[in-house]
Amino acid sequence: MSQFAKVKALVDSLEDDFAKFYDKGNQAAGTRVRKGMQELKxxxxxxxxxxxxxxxx
Known part of the structure; x- marks a missing residue:
């Protein structure tokens, strides 16, 4: 898998957690978002x- 595809896949996998955290205030989703953003970094x-x-x- 190309590096770009890995970035896209990671961002796409975080989409639901972003929505859960920002729209519904789900704290566990926020933790998953932070972990995913560290992986992205x-x-x-x-x-x-x-x-x-x-x-x-």
Whole structure:
């Protein structure tokens, strides 16, 4: 799976939890959103490093 597809899949998987947290105030969904956003941050950092390595080679 490409890095971009992983990002899209992760964001799509968080959609329901975003709605539950912001619309209904579900605290557990907020925890899942925070965890997912941390995973997204880590994935984005991996992509940045990969792009930089390709660019420099």
């Amino acid at each position: 880590n994935l984005a950092q991996e992509i940045r490093i990969d792009v930089q390595n390709i660019k420099n080679s």
